[in-house]
Amino acid sequence: MASTNKSLADKTTERIIRYIIDNKLREGAQLPNETTLSSLMGVGRSTLREAIRALVSRNILTVQQGSGIYVCHNTGVSDDPLGFTFIENKEKLVTDLLEFRMMIEPRVAALAASKATPAQAQELLLLANRVAECCEAGKPHAEADALFHAKIAEISENVIVPQLEPLIMHAIDMFIDITHSQLKEETIRTHMAIVNAIQNNDAIGAQDAMTLHLIYNRDRLRRVLKKDPS
Amino acid sequence: MASTNKSLADKTTERIIRYIIDNKLREGAQLPNETTLSSLMGVGRSTLREAIRALVSRNILTVQQGSGIYVCHNTGVSDDPLGFTFIENKEKLVTDLLEFRMMIEPRVAALAASKATPAQAQELLLLANRVAECCEAGKPHAEADALFHAKIAEISENVIVPQLEPLIMHAIDMFIDITHSQLKEETIRTHMAIVNAIQNNDAIGAQDAMTLHLIYNRDRLRRVLKKDPS
Incomplete structure (x- = not known):
């Protein structure tokens, strides 16, 4: 592809990343405007724009028209960091995502239980309640559910x-999509068991409760995919 | 940022991704040249180039000057998919990476053992031998080591x-960097125990051997980081 200033734009990209790190800019932080940034980086406007475009598509920067250039949420992690778009067999993908969650989430729950402060346990309880409320109101619960699991990770x-x-997030969305999930009693009950164990700094209890939660999910998935005809 | 055709370029980006999926193009596959692609996507050359640049920075396409446009290895997964560049505390990062590997790799080894064909076990043995050879020759072994673990994942x-x-790869590189690792007897021995268990389709044995391998690594890391003064 004919791009005369490709390597200069690449270098500028790297230099902006260095700038973000050196200045300890966190998500939501604003960068200098284009004019200042051009002169800081010692490049012309078009090279700078090419570098910024690359950083936007890598989910490092976001550009608000008329407002400025900001550091992204979850800096440098794209919406699809592991390229799931390119995995065609969606049944296999959702099954393997659940298997992957079973590898990490029970131990993450145990770690969370060993570290949770009362305030954190309280925040987690509110998120579990929100999932239950969505369920009772018949509203979509994917986002609340993902926030619950993200909080445990945090x-x-x-x-x-x-x-x-x-x-x-992707795993939960696909799971709900494929199982046409009406949120089950089990989900609410096992979420609450996870919260209780974390609240009590009970690592083993949290690990078991998370394992049980995911086993219920896997069981439901297997029935839907007819791998288990019961 | 003033970019008049941003949304058209974005749409073209999505359309090229759809094209790759629909035509089942795998890594290394060549796309049509710029002229053909422009007319396929119904956009001008400059919009196409902007879309291609975005796909290059997302590790979906690679452009070989004078040769053509190809689908990347590990399509859509960047070299740093989880934004580690932006995590400043490198000791914490290397410790947590190892913790993360301990969550997934033992179970991955168990899965591999339950599925390995004799031919796959043979390939794995060759990779383990290559790590041992690097060690004996005093050569860097990070890449061979990563290939060994990637083969088990496969x-x-x-x-x-x-x-x-x-x-x-990142975890192994950082680990070697921080521990100034002279590859230890333990690594070679536990690698070989993993190969043997996988060869024998022994899931529990493979899980235990991988766990032991990572525990040795963690022990070494703790000593280097002086968290364990023995």
């Missing part, structure tokens, strides 16, 4: 797991 | 785990 203090938020 | 048949290849 409480665990592991820096990797919260970065998987888009993946968990 | 054998497991879970579609998510192989997409984490850049993450495992």
